[in-house]
Amino acid sequence: MFIKQIPFLKAERLVSRSAFNVLLTLVISVTIASCGTNDDNNSSTNFDRSELLNNYADNIAIPAYEEYVSSTNNLLTAVHEFALSPEDNNKLLTCIEHLKIVSLKWQLASLFDFGPASDYALLEFTNSYPTSTDDIESSIGDESWIAGQASNIDNVGLPALDYLLNEEGAMDKLNANPERVEHLVKQVEFLNEQGELVLETWKSSYHANFVSMTGTEMGSSIGAMLNAFNRVFEANIRKQKLGLPSGVSTFSGNPLPSHVEAKYANYWSIDLLYEALLSIEKIYMGNSSSSNFIDMEGVGFDDYLISLGDEAFGQGLNNDIVAQIQSSKEAVLSLNDPLSEFVLTNQETCIYVYTELQALVVLFKVDMMSSLGVLITYQDNDGD
Amino acid sequence: MIDSAPLITLRRLFGALVVFSTLRFISYDWIDCQILDPLVTFPFEGFEWLPRPNRGGAYTLFAGMLIGGVSIMTGKMYKAGCLVFFLCFTYVELLDKSNYLNHYYFVSLLSFLLCFMPANKPGFKIHSYLLLTCKLLIVMVYFFAGLAKLNGDWLLHAQPLTLWLPQHSDFPLLGQLFQYRETAYAFSWFGALFDLMTPFALFSNRARKYFYPLLVGFHIVTWMLFPIGIFPWIMIACTTVFFSATSHRIFWNYFKKFNLDLPEAIINPADLKSYKKVLVVVFLAIQFIFPLRHLMYSGNYLWHEAGYRFGWRVMLIEKSGWANFFVVHSKGNKQEVDLSAWLTKNQEKMVSTQPDMIVQFAHHLSDYWRDSLDQDIEVHAEVWVSLNGRRSQLFVDPNIDLSSINNTWAQREYVVPMDSVILPSQFYSLDND
Numbered sequence: 001m002f003i004k005q006i007p008f009l010k011a012e013r014l015v016s017r018s019a020f021n022v023l024l025t026l027v028i029s030v031t032i033a034s035c036g037t038n039d040d041n042n043s044s045t046n047f048d049r050s051e052l053l054n055n056y057a058d059n060i061a062i063p064a065y066e067e068y069v070s071s072t073n074n075l076l077t078a079v080h081e082f083a084l085s086p087e088d089n090n091k092l093l094t095c096i097e098h099l100k101i102v103s104l105k106w107q108l109a110s111l112f113d114f115g116p117a118s119d120y121a122l123l124e125f126t127n128s129y130p131t132s133t134d135d136i137e138s139s140i141g142d143e144s145w146i147a148g149q150a151s152n153i154d155n156v157g158l159p160a161l162d163y164l165l166n167e168e169g170a171m172d173k174l175n176a177n178p179e180r181v182e183h184l185v186k187q188v189e190f191l192n193e194q195g196e197l198v199l200e201t202w203k204s205s206y207h208a209n210f211v212s213m214t215g216t217e218m219g220s221s222i223g224a225m226l227n228a229f230n231r232v233f234e235a236n237i238r239k240q241k242l243g244l245p246s247g248v249s250t251f252s253g254n255p256l257p258s259h260v261e262a263k264y265a266n267y268w269s270i271d272l273l274y275e276a277l278l279s280i281e282k283i284y285m286g287n288s289s290s291s292n293f294i295d296m297e298g299v300g301f302d303d304y305l306i307s308l309g310d311e312a313f314g315q316g317l318n319n320d321i322v323a324q325i326q327s328s329k330e331a332v333l334s335l336n337d338p339l340s341e342f343v344l345t346n347q348e349t350c351i352y353v354y355t356e357l358q359a360l361v362v363l364f365k366v367d368m369m370s371s372l373g374v375l376i377t378y379q380d381n382d383g384d
Numbered sequence: 385m386i387d388s389a390p391l392i393t394l395r396r397l398f399g400a401l402v403v404f405s406t407l408r409f410i411s412y413d414w415i416d417c418q419i420l421d422p423l424v425t426f427p428f429e430g431f432e433w434l435p436r437p438n439r440g441g442a443y444t445l446f447a448g449m450l451i452g453g454v455s456i457m458t459g460k461m462y463k464a465g466c467l468v469f470f471l472c473f474t475y476v477e478l479l480d481k482s483n484y485l486n487h488y489y490f491v492s493l494l495s496f497l498l499c500f501m502p503a504n505k506p507g508f509k510i511h512s513y514l515l516l517t518c519k520l521l522i523v524m525v526y527f528f529a530g531l532a533k534l535n536g537d538w539l540l541h542a543q544p545l546t547l548w549l550p551q552h553s554d555f556p557l558l559g560q561l562f563q564y565r566e567t568a569y570a571f572s573w574f575g576a577l578f579d580l581m582t583p584f585a586l587f588s589n590r591a592r593k594y595f596y597p598l599l600v601g602f603h604i605v606t607w608m609l610f611p612i613g614i615f616p617w618i619m620i621a622c623t624t625v626f627f628s629a630t631s632h633r634i635f636w637n638y639f640k641k642f643n644l645d646l647p648e649a650i651i652n653p654a655d656l657k658s659y660k661k662v663l664v665v666v667f668l669a670i671q672f673i674f675p676l677r678h679l680m681y682s683g684n685y686l687w688h689e690a691g692y693r694f695g696w697r698v699m700l701i702e703k704s705g706w707a708n709f710f711v712v713h714s715k716g717n718k719q720e721v722d723l724s725a726w727l728t729k730n731q732e733k734m735v736s737t738q739p740d741m742i743v744q745f746a747h748h749l750s751d752y753w754r755d756s757l758d759q760d761i762e763v764h765a766e767v768w769v770s771l772n773g774r775r776s777q778l779f780v781d782p783n784i785d786l787s788s789i790n791n792t793w794a795q796r797e798y799v800v801p802m803d804s805v806i807l808p809s810q811f812y813s814l815d816n817d
Binding site for chain 1: 774
């Protein structure tokens with residue numbers, strides 16, 4: 001019965017002939033199209049995404065984590081030394097200085113909240129505030145307390161350290177209670193260990209993974225990066241650092257001074273906000289810090305947009321983003337520490353700066369995302 | 385009177401695909417993500433009364449789809465199975481607009497139609513109008529998809545393909561060409577032409593056999609480029625219905641177990657009742673008119689999306705948006721709403737670009753504040769949307785209480801007309817003066 005296959009052969013011939021037609025049509029239409037307007041140089045969007053990813057991995061992400069981890073190492077050393085002589089006020093001050101450096105270094109690292117960072121919930125464990133002082137107090141002296149549990153999120157990380165080191169009477173309390181110092185050390189050890197874990201994972205396995213996923217779909221490196229970048233900027237920078245303290249999300253519209261970042265130190269909240277904006281700029285531009293503190297130009301999202309040509313959604317968008325980053329930075333400089341007092345006395349200024357940041361969120365989250373064609377899909381999508 | 389063989393192929397393939405699609409849906413854990421997890425849903429207007437299923441209910445619905453799908457595929461208890469599938473599937477689709485897909489709508493329509501088709505047993509003769517109804521439903525998808533592409537964005541700016549294609553530079557063979565603007569133009573024009581041509585080519589006895597491989601190629605390319613689920617496979621399967629009964633018999637002869645050669649069993653159907661003819665005409669007329677309802681509205685319907693759904697607009701727009709909702713209290717205080725606390729990521733994405741969902745969400749917010757907190761509030765939103773490569777623009781009027789609007793067939797006056805407002809930085813500085 002297998003001999004009787006004439007219709008099949010015929011069908012096969014038909015299929016191959018028609019398949020040839022398909023190919024011919026495609027080749028012809030593409031040839032016509034690409035021969036059409038050779039003089040138009042802007043129409044080519046030849047952009048090497050793997051160069052972009054390599055730049056982000058080698059020159060920004062990994063160095064950002066390295067600097068962050070080296071700052072947590074230094075903090076750990078300082079805390080260990082303080083633990084040996086808790087009566088020494090200078091040693092406490094050294095700890096506080098190092099905490100500020102860690103907090104500043106954290107700003108750039110926090111923007112890479114995907115891959116290893118999200119696996120270790122680095123952002124949540126490092127900088128969730130306001131911190132729960134009750135939980136911190138009750139865990140002091142508790143032998144069974146282990147950092148890194150989900151329930152610890154609001155009593156570990158930088159805000160907890162800010163409390164332990166900077167609260168009123170911190171020196172006396174630490175001096176009087178060895179268990180408090182012990183807890184401080186545990187906290188810094190945890191902070192340091194988390195950073196080290198993420199850095200190690202980036203270096204050992206994630207780096208190769210990251211630079212190889214050159215697509216732009218959900219789950220690709222560019223998709224993951226932009227997603228984290230937008231989310232951290234919108235929620236953790238715009239809203240948390242400034243919006244919530246300014247009262248934009250409160251029922252009454254009243255400011256919430258207790259929601260400022262680093263509220264116990266109370267004199268570097270604006271520095272952290274400004275540093276976060278510099279970090280946003282750095283990532284957008286693909287710039288990296290060199291050893292002599294001058295930013296080095298690298299392939300970043302700005303170049304990606306420029307590669308789209310002299311269009312509103314290409315070069316034009318880049319110009320607007322650059323200008324908006326600039327005016328956001330200038331706006332932030334109009335704020336003064338302590339932010340917790342400034343939101344009470346100058347709420348309108350705060351809300352003005354907030355809208356500057358908001359304008360930047362729109363440019364990043366709406367314009368840039370659609371220009372780069374990053375299809376954010378959570379399920380099937382046929383166009384609506 | 386014609387042989388029912390094409391209808392049987394349609395039933396078998398369609399059944400197999402819906403079973404596959406249902407299993408795929410389940411295996412991706414979408415029952416939880418799309419049906420059970422959301423805090424609030426966005427039912428289609430007129431179907432708000434449908435109760436939201438709990439876990440048991442959802443599993444029952446999907447079991448119904450599976451059993452119904454298997455029954456469609458095998459032809460056992462076919463009509464009852466088809467009805468069960470149609471009801472369960474459509475129920476789930478009606479629960480939440482954010483999951484709307486053109487091809488889900490197509491699956492609903494076709495399974496509804498199949499309930500009335502004598503497609504269970506081979507060897508029957510059927511009235512040719514029945515097959516014609518299926519064919520017309522299928523070509524309408526292409527026809528309207530093609531018609532929708534005849535707009536400035538698609539033809540003159542090659543959007544959204546200009547934004548999408550360059551991202552596929554690693555595509556086999558064609559990848560390098562995707563970086564050229566000309567390729568997007570070629571694809572756009574070819575796509576429009578293809579869609580418009582398909583109905584005629586499929587009905588033409590001469591062109592069909594040459595055209596079908598092109599159609600298969602076209603759908604496979606779209607499947608490789610875009611996350612459109614099983615849509616290409618459904619269309620590849622359904623368009624086989626245009627081939628002659630003889631071709632279908634030859635095809636199934638390769639699979640001995642499924643062959644359709646039962647010439648002795650040919651039975652002529654009873655005469656056609658005239659009310660059935662009327663019903664068919666009414667069904668087709670609705671299918672033809674409904675997708676055209678966007679003509680009732682002024683402005684760019686790609687922007688305001690009035691009359692956009694249920695119109696076979698496939699891969700037509702790249703729209704991204706960002707919505708900032710405010711609850712405005714009687715004292716005039718504005719409180720920003722944290723969308724991620726209310727919506728799933730997918731819902732958040734949909735709410736940010738679709739006006740009727742913005743209104744629905746405003747109602748969710750005002751209901752919550754009124755019922756749970758005993759507060760009368762207004763809901764305002766500042767929404768920025770970018771469409772097909774345009775820069776972001778203000779989408780809905782930020783001064784309107786959105787919870788006072790109801791979704792109707794009327795023009796969406798609360799949507800800011802496209803190209804009238806400007807960059808965010810300008811908007812904010814105006815706001816501050």
